[in-house]
Structures are given as structure tokens and as C-alpha cells.
Amino acid sequence: MKYRQLGDSNLNVSEICLGTMTWGEQNSQADAFAQLDYALANGVNFIDTAEMYPVPPQQSTQGATETMIGKYFAQRDCRDEVVLASKVAAPSKSDRGGYIRNDMSLTWNGIHQAVEDSLNRLQTDYLDLYQVHWPDRATNFFGQLNYQHQEDAAQTPIIETLEALADLVKSGKVRYLGISNETPWGAMRYVQLAEKHNLPKIVSIQNPYNLLNRSFEINLAEVSHRENLPLLAYSPLAFGALSGKYLNNQWPEGARLTIYKRFARYGSDIAEGAIQCYVDVAREFKLSPVQLALAFVNQRSFVGSNIIGATSLAQLKENLSSTQVVISDELERRLQEIGDEFRIPCP
Numbered sequence: 461m462k463y464r465q466l467g468d469s470n471l472n473v474s475e476i477c478l479g480t481m482t483w484g485e486q487n488s489q490a491d492a493f494a495q496l497d498y499a500l501a502n503g504v505n506f507i508d509t510a511e512m513y514p515v516p517p518q519q520s521t522q523g524a525t526e527t528m529i530g531k532y533f534a535q536r537d538c539r540d541e542v543v544l545a546s547k548v549a550a551p552s553k554s555d556r557g558g559y560i561r562n563d564m565s566l567t568w569n570g571i572h573q574a575v576e577d578s579l580n581r582l583q584t585d586y587l588d589l590y591q592v593h594w595p596d597r598a599t600n601f602f603g604q605l606n607y608q609h610q611e612d613a614a615q616t617p618i619i620e621t622l623e624a625l626a627d628l629v630k631s632g633k634v635r636y637l638g639i640s641n642e643t644p645w646g647a648m649r650y651v652q653l654a655e656k657h658n659l660p661k662i663v664s665i666q667n668p669y670n671l672l673n674r675s676f677e678i679n680l681a682e683v684s685h686r687e688n689l690p691l692l693a694y695s696p697l698a699f700g701a702l703s704g705k706y707l708n709n710q711w712p713e714g715a716r717l718t719i720y721k722r723f724a725r726y727g728s729d730i731a732e733g734a735i736q737c738y739v740d741v742a743r744e745f746k747l748s749p750v751q752l753a754l755a756f757v758n759q760r761s762f763v764g765s766n767i768i769g770a771t772s773l774a775q776l777k778e779n780l781s782s783t784q785v786v787i788s789d790e791l792e793r794r795l796q797e798i799g800d801e802f803r804i805p806c807p
Contacts, residue, residue, distance in 0.1 A: 461503025461783055466543075466764050467663030467688050469636045471588060473543050475758055476780060477506040477692065479769040484524025485514035486716065486771050492528045493535075495776055500541070502780055508666070508692070508767050510547035510593055511578050512560055516720060519559040523581050530583035544582070545589035545692075547640060547666075548574040550596040551614075566596040566616040568624040575628055590628060591638035591666055592621065601641040603668075603725050603807055618649045619657070626659045638692070640666035644679045651687050664764055666692040671702055671738055671753055672731055672806040674799060681762045690764025693757050697768070698806065701726040702753040704739040716771070726806050734802035741794050747785060750775075754782035756795060 462475045478499045483492040496507075513525035526546065533539040548571055551564040561577060563570040579585060597615035600607050628634040637660050639650055647665055654661040665684065669676045669691060676684075676691060684691055697703060700716055706727075711718040717727070742752035757766045770776035787795070 463505075464690070464764055466589070466636070467690055468661055469589075469663040471543050471636060471663070473506040473765045474504045475763075475765055475783060476504055477508050477545075477765040477767040478504050479694065479767040480507065480509045480525050480529065481513045481515040482716070482769060482771050483514055483528050484521050485516070486719070489528050489531065491771075492525075493532055494773055495770060496529075496532050496536075498773060498776055499780070500538070504780070505541065506543045506545070506765055508545045508547075508694075509582075510549070511574055512547075512549045512593065516722065517560075522560055523577070526578055526581035530581050534583050539584050543588045544584065545591060545638070546578050546582070546587055547591040547593035548578075549593045550616075566592060566621040566624070568620070568627070570616075571621065571624040571628070575633055579633065586633055586635060588635050589638050589664065590625065590634040590636075591640045591664070592625075592642075594641040595643070595646055596621065597646075599643055599646070601643070603673075605807065618646070619653050622650060622653055622659050623657075629660045636660070636663045638662055638664040638666060640692075642667065644683055647680065647683050647687070647689065651689070662689065664692050665689050666694055666767070668695045669693040669757060669760075669763070670696050670698045671756055671795070671799070672698045672726055672734060672802075673804060675804055675807045676762075678804075684762040691760075691762050692765050692767055693760075693763050694767045696757040696766050697750060697753055698726040698731075699723055701731065701735060702738060702749060704735060704749045707732060707736060707739065714771075728805060730802060730805040734798065734805050737798045737802070738795075741791070741798065745788075745791050748778060750778050751782045751785050752791075754779060755785035755787055758782060758785075759787050 463472045466473050509525050549560050558564045561573050594601050598610040598613035625637050650662045739749045742749045768779040
């Protein structure tokens, strides 16, 4: 396992981060404990969660993921061995209130309520990395296209959010700050405002990135390098689609996209054509499609850590094996050719 310094922080994180959004929905507490035991024993020191997890979100399970992690820390007494990241939710476009907490805005009150609730569930008194899960303004994220500017739409100014987050750093409840599902404009505003007002600088950005969705390379990779803002890549397997298991209208029992048909982001005909090409190349180079897709993400220069998710130990083991794969020049060339033929089929 390789380790990388996360931005301007002193956090050294494993190149694979264990994602947790299925815990409490597809995975039980016993499953979560088994995954954590295996991941930590194999060099993973980075865990990512969120107050809204598990996904798909619903009131009856909200917070269950953090609660499971908290029970693990209490039983294993290993909190200080882990770099722990969580996220504060923002309002949805249609509803500025919600069941997650009373004040869903990214204001001082909303953020402080969120962090206190997360710390209680996680049974810890600090978070290593605290991230804004998505923007509190009218903009495009989660794969949306056709941006429509809404000057008068309700929002929390980024400076207000950043000042509230800075209070958490000052109090010791949070060590470092990050953003997620952000745009280039939003990322640069966080950087510029921190510098202007002498507030903590964000150290990472968590956005989707995989062989089907390489939009980060177009609009954020330069920001990542120039501002030392590494990507925490989520959905590196495109909800499992890049494994090839859904090709030819196959719907394996118990698989995520079989259970949750609402997640259609990676299910288009053009995506299937791209996936078939990547699967064929993986087999040609004696790799599994999973190893190929994850190794590609692992070895991008702007990636700080690759957030993998697994619903079984077998999947987790295969995911971790990607750290042993080296993308050769020839394989890189072939992947870029496919990327040129299928240009970001799933933004």
C-alpha cells in the first residue's frame, strides 16, 4: 500500500480509501466490521463516511453508517490508527429543510449541529477531515447538465460556510477541511476566501471520477495541481458497472444496480459500448475489469486517494489487489484511445 500526503495537511492517507455508504443498507454491522478488519490489516488507514449515509438515503436508516463505525472504534480501540473523514449535507434544490437535521443549511448553526451529531454517532471527539457534501447553492452536481444560472436562488455564502468550518478547526473538533461535488468556481472560491480572510485552506476535493466519467480532467485537474487540492475519487467503478457484470442486460442477484434501478447514471447504451471495450482490454492484459478500472484511478497524478466500496469481502480483496497493478505505457495508450472514442459518456 502506498501513502500520500493530503494537500497541505499533515495527513498521510492510503491510496485506497474505504468507502462506507452501503453500511446499514446493503451491509450489516457484521459486514462492516469484517471489511474494516480486512482493510486495516492490509494497509488501508483512510475511511470515508457521511452524516446522510447509507445510500439511498432515507429517514429510517440515516446515520446508521456512522453508528456502525463508532461501534467498531469502541470495540477495537483503534480510532487513532485511522484517518477518519465525514461530510455535512446541504439542502436539496427542492427542500431547504430535511430529516437529517433541523437546519439543513451550511450556516454556523447547521454545520455545528451536524458535526456534533456525527461525533456522537462515531464515538470520537474529532474528525481528521470534514467535507461539505455538496454545494448550498443552485449549481450542477451529481451528473447534472444544462446549467441554468439563478442569481436570486437561496444559498449560504461560501464565506459563511468557511467561517463556520474554521470554528470547528479552532475548537479541535475537526483537523482539516475538504469539499465534495464542487465546481471549479466553487473550489477556487474556497481557496481564495481562505487566503483573503486567513481561514483554514481546504486540503481535498471529493468528486466522481472513473473511466466513464473523466470530466474532472477537463475542469478541475489543473486546479487540483496548482492549488495542491488532491482528488478523493468516488465511484471509481461507476457503481460497479465497470466490472462488466451488467453487460448484455445481466442483472446479478443482490448487485447494487439490480436492487436500485434509480441509479441510472452509468446505464446508457453508449456507456455499455465503452464498458465492453474496457472489459476486452482488461482481459487482453490479463487483468480483471475491476483491477483495470481501479488501477487507472490509482495512478492519476491528481488523485490523493481512491474511494472504493464493497458489499462483500471478495469484492474488497479484488479492489485492494488493484494497488499491485502497474499501468504500462501500452495499456495507457489503449485506455486513452477508448477514452477518445467514448468521450465522457457519463458525466
